[in-house]
Amino acid sequence: MSQRRVDHEVVIVGAGFGGMGAGIEFKRLGVDDIAILEREDDLGGTWHVNHYPGLAVDIASVTYSYSFEPNPYWSRLFAPGAELKRYAEHVADKYDLRRHMEFGAVVERADWDEAKECWAVRTADGTVRTARYLVTATGFLSQPHTPDFPGIDTFAGDIIHTTAWPDGYDFGGKRAAVIGTGATAVQLIPEIARTARELTVFQRTPIWVVPKIDFPIPRPVQHLFARIPLAQKAARAVNTSLLEALMVFGVLHYRQAKPGNRLAALLAKTHMRLQVRDEAIRRALTPHYDFGCKRPTFSNTYFRVFNQPTVHLETATIDSVVPGGIVLADGRRVDVDTLVLATGFNLWDVNFPAFTIVGRDGRDLGKWWREGRFQAYEGISVPKFPNFLTLNSPYSYSGLSYFTTIEGQMKHIARLFGEMRRRGATRFEVTERANAEFLDRATRNLASSVFYAGDCSTSRSYYFNQHGEATLLRPNATLTTLYEQANFPVSDYVYS
Known part of the structure; x- marks a missing residue:
């Protein structure tokens, strides 16, 4: 053979x-x-x-x-x-x-x-x-998953899936809508909110979001990692251990380590409470499932977006799409110029x-x-x-x-x-x-x-x-x- x-x-x-x-x-x-x-x-x-x-x-x-x-x-x-x-x-x-x-x-x-x-x-x-x-x-x-809302093919504005992003797209002066609140949307929504005239976020299922401890890595540290690889290996080991604790004890051994899971959820709720002023919006953004059922994400800017008067959180079911916007199941209509699909993958x-x-x-x-x-x-x-x-x-x-x-x-x-x-x-x-x-x-x-x-x-x-x-x-x-x-x-x- x-x-x-x-x-x-x-x-x-x-x-x-x-x-x-x-x-x-x-x-x-x-x-x-x-x-x-x-x-x-x-x-x-x-x-x-x-x-x-x-x-x-x-x-x-x-x-x-x-x-x-x-x-x-x-x-x-x-x-x-x-x-x-x-x-x-x-x-x-x-x-x-x-x-x-x-x-x-x-x-x-x-x-x-x-x-x-x-x-x-x-x-x-x-x-x-x-x-x-x-x-x-x-x-x-x-x-990529593209939702088949009735009438979506009649929409008169731009439809953008996050996997087919047109570089340099300008939201200035536009009424934007984002469908989805997963990890991609959590990164994207604050960026759109900077320039859009109005932004409506359509949320079907809220996501657990915890603080993101992020910072620039100083040049001296980069040079240290380059000269002494063991230093970067040590940093990798520390980070891996933290992820391991979150994954193994918070998700895989939930039954044995339930208090740890509850603590992670409390951290996310506290993070939200410190960043979102409106109590009704906080309630809408709070998941009603246990931490880890969906992949949680990290952000220091997502929750703050909902304090802006030009940003609206919408939790009603989408009924259909019309040329000028989105019609909700309760009969309301949201006018939209640009529709962003952060609808994830199949x-x-x-x-x-x-x-x-x-x-x-x-x-x-x-x-x-x-x-x-x-x-x-x-x-x-x-x-x-x-x-x-x-x-x-x-x-x-x-x-x-x-x-x-x-x-x-x-x-x-x-x-x-x-x-x-x-x-x-x-x-x-x-x-x-x-x-x-x-x-x-x-x-x-x-x-x-x-x-x-x-x-x-x-x-x-x-x-x-x-x-x-x-x-x-x-x-x-x-x-x-x-x-x-x-x-x-x-x-x-x-x-x-």
Whole structure:
């Protein structure tokens, strides 16, 4: 089989940080015949697609980066999005990934060819590439959700989705409306409020917001990080520990650490009380679900916006859109010139997976997940899908920094392909037994989480799939996850 001709040894779909991490690991393993297919016109994933005003990381930059490739020159503790884009470009250049990338390549489907023992990957232009191994790194937040309000196609003004932001757009003199109050909206709304004549924020579900301890990183500190990398590693360890406490004790071990969760909610409520003067607005902005059911966010400016006389919070249900504005279910109309959709992403209907993938015996991955249970062994491989790794998958997201997930999966790739090399094998597939045992363990571990032991009934959280299961997060501490990814039993796979 090893002599059979394929176009590429490995095809990776996605040129964001996940796809680049996989590319780096394969190159470490000595695999150079790699094709990285990216639907956008450049690399960077989220940090290329998103460039709306106020965009920044919501995890401290020392943690939101590869541990093996620290950037000592972040300008702030929470770096603006443009710096993440430049960091992605630096990584691609340093690790010689650009020559493997093809942009504007929209993958529509991939099929396993049992006879030829390879993947056939089809792109929108009709091209079919064969590969011995297929890796999907299409991201968790890659399929934008656009609401289908009646009449939205008749709106006479500008409609802007946050993932398609027109740089330099001027809200001056305009009546703006933002639909959505998730993490993106929390960053964007204060920026629009600076110049818009009027701003109406349509909130369906309030979000927990805690203070953002953000500040410029002084030049001397940047130079210290550059000269003494251990200093930046120490800063990363401190920040990771804080995130770990929030994630593990506030979310995953809610039942055992309920007072900690209540304390986090109290912090968010106190933060709001200090910033919002109007009691009725405070009530409307207060979530009625437990802290952690939805991903909380950080901001020092979001709440203050609602003190401005030109900013209005609207919690009534949207009935329809008309050419000049938005009609509410109670009959009121809000006049709007520019409609901003901060409506997030569709994870479970079209993102898992982001295109059709058909494995052995005709198993359609998306159909199998949606008709049964979302599952993936160690959050990376699936039975009946030989030579396939899915980096954005059920139970894969570890900790609060995506880079924890990426580096854990890189460890998994290293161990799996190291074992294949030792055996002289070219094919792998996870066993049904190992997959079922991992799913059972993940389900048991999540029983104590806020998702099941807390009250998430009003959260409308993307953590929950259409079956009502919270299958996005891996319910382990960071160190446990990294250890397990690097030390899983090699007998959990079959090789040939």
